[in-house]
Amino acid sequence: MSTLLTVRDLRAYYIISKNIAVRAVDGVNLDIMMDEVLGVVGESGCGKTTLANTIIMNIRPPLHIIGGDVVIEGRNITRMRREELREKVWGRLISIIPQSALNSLPPVKRIGDFMFDVMRYRLGVKDKRKALELARQRLEDVKLPPETLGMYPHELSGGMKQRVVIAIATLLEPRLLIADEPTSALDVSTQKVILRILLELKRRRILRSILFITHDIAILRQIADRIAVMYAGKVIEVGSMEEILDNPLHPYTKALINSVITPEPEIRRRGLSYIPGRPPSLIRPPPGCRFHPRCSYAMRICQQREPPLCEVKEGHWVACHLYLEESNRG
Amino acid sequence: MLDVVKLNKVYVVGLFKRKYIHAVVDVSFKIREGELVSLVGESGSGKTTTARMILRLLRPTSGKIFFEGKDVWQLSKKEEIKDFYRKVHGIFQDPYASYNPLYRVDRILYQAFNLFDRELDDKEKEELVKESLKAVGLNPDEILGKYPHELSGGQRQRLMIARCYMLKPKLIIADEPTSMIDASSRAGIIQLLNSLRDNYKTSVLFITHDLGLAYYVSDRIMIMYRGRIIEEGEPDEILSHPQHEYTKMLVRSAPLLYRKWEDFV
Numbered sequence: 001m002s003t004l005l006t007v008r009d010l011r012a013y014y015i016i017s018k019n020i021a022v023r024a025v026d027g028v029n030l031d032i033m034m035d036e037v038l039g040v041v042g043e044s045g046c047g048k049t050t051l052a053n054t055i056i057m058n059i060r061p062p063l064h065i066i067g068g069d070v071v072i073e074g075r076n077i078t079r080m081r082r083e084e085l086r087e088k089v090w091g092r093l094i095s096i097i098p099q100s101a102l103n104s105l106p107p108v109k110r111i112g113d114f115m116f117d118v119m120r121y122r123l124g125v126k127d128k129r130k131a132l133e134l135a136r137q138r139l140e141d142v143k144l145p146p147e148t149l150g151m152y153p154h155e156l157s158g159g160m161k162q163r164v165v166i167a168i169a170t171l172l173e174p175r176l177l178i179a180d181e182p183t184s185a186l187d188v189s190t191q192k193v194i195l196r197i198l199l200e201l202k203r204r205r206i207l208r209s210i211l212f213i214t215h216d217i218a219i220l221r222q223i224a225d226r227i228a229v230m231y232a233g234k235v236i237e238v239g240s241m242e243e244i245l246d247n248p249l250h251p252y253t254k255a256l257i258n259s260v261i262t263p264e265p266e267i268r269r270r271g272l273s274y275i276p277g278r279p280p281s282l283i284r285p286p287p288g289c290r291f292h293p294r295c296s297y298a299m300r301i302c303q304q305r306e307p308p309l310c311e312v313k314e315g316h317w318v319a320c321h322l323y324l325e326e327s328n329r330g
Numbered sequence: 331m332l333d334v335v336k337l338n339k340v341y342v343v344g345l346f347k348r349k350y351i352h353a354v355v356d357v358s359f360k361i362r363e364g365e366l367v368s369l370v371g372e373s374g375s376g377k378t379t380t381a382r383m384i385l386r387l388l389r390p391t392s393g394k395i396f397f398e399g400k401d402v403w404q405l406s407k408k409e410e411i412k413d414f415y416r417k418v419h420g421i422f423q424d425p426y427a428s429y430n431p432l433y434r435v436d437r438i439l440y441q442a443f444n445l446f447d448r449e450l451d452d453k454e455k456e457e458l459v460k461e462s463l464k465a466v467g468l469n470p471d472e473i474l475g476k477y478p479h480e481l482s483g484g485q486r487q488r489l490m491i492a493r494c495y496m497l498k499p500k501l502i503i504a505d506e507p508t509s510m511i512d513a514s515s516r517a518g519i520i521q522l523l524n525s526l527r528d529n530y531k532t533s534v535l536f537i538t539h540d541l542g543l544a545y546y547v548s549d550r551i552m553i554m555y556r557g558r559i560i561e562e563g564e565p566d567e568i569l570s571h572p573q574h575e576y577t578k579m580l581v582r583s584a585p586l587l588y589r590k591w592e593d594f595v
Binding site for chain 2: 187222
């Protein structure tokens, strides 16, 4: 499998004032493979959404890129200017379904007019006939009838609005689609429909890879090939979906999995646990491992030195001193 | 304990062209002492409307609600109403909305003393407040004196439950109490409701859209769809032998951790 996009030591902070910065993405390393669904999971406030916005270079003050690179198909997009991003990257290489986008469709515009606006001003599709053809085609791909073009957002259900958003995001067949909590505002029945549509677009190669951001591991169990777990602005564990669920290594990942509730008998047998305390401040994160104040395995070194993300088994990466020592000894 | 009989709520909308929306249709159920019953449905199914009618926040169009044998919408004396709110406690989805942002969080706990039968002295009050905070896993020194925005969602919801510990209500109506809270603290909230039930035989009506959550916590599950309760049963029974088409769909659509969806490619 080849790498589609590489994130190297990426740092993006919200600069609040001269001395105060919220370090929402703080040294993230991540590879997104061609033709995979990579899930990013973490609690609210761990930096998932900021990571999504940074990967697509949707950077507006107070958010600033402090360092690191995002490379897609050999091009480092962190160095690109806005015009270049618009011309070469947005919508073509990378597209995003922003969080709660389904509620951000302009209420007084017909779906068709909005789609034409997006194509004309954001994607550079000037030819009207081509735009119409494209819009119709993509609506059909997300299982919406062509009449949707003449409708207003309030005439559509939540699931239909989200399908419109997916259609818009995939108009130009992007390589990578970033989906930021695309189903968390929807009922479970609608959620499954949306997930099915996303996977079908991928199977038909209208898009190639999906970066799926969510707080719900059970959803990733259904759609992801690999999972990256985020905590306090960092990726702390990466691996294949089966490996992470069967053999989680980081104490935070274990706790996160044990706090999931699904309608399965195993959950009743396993019981439920929760993580005491709350996630740390991203303005002044704790020294060493950021999870150490909440970790029941914390050792002295955890307070002093930050564990790097290391490959402890083929394809399974973890940032935790418990395993770092083992691999050093071995 | 709680007996809901043929409850209906009809909303009339439109000024010239009237439209009737049947939010709740002929809903009847009972909750026994110490029982935790879930009301499961998707958005717009009428679960919150039902909760609001039981809590006397919304007048039913028809039907009756009996709590400890008394019709809750016939309570007239101030004492009776006070007694009702002492015994029946609501916990809501957004704990932030239950607070006045201008006051310290202490206020919402101290206000509970207004519902007490007897007057407590300041020392007793302080002790009870601290004891309740500890019971829900909060450190009084960290919490008291803070404003609502200084606490996390999980902490705010715990504080609402601390209020339950002070009042020891007979019935808690919990409307999506964990839907705005991260998974990692959700389990804590669930355990608190469970321990109230186990230690004080508190009954709970747990309203949720999450079948997994309902399956985990409940003695009994009621499925609500378009204003009606369409199926009712023990959690394992609902899961393994759903009868109604809608219940079957819910069971098929819930995300799973230990297996993949069978009908999903």
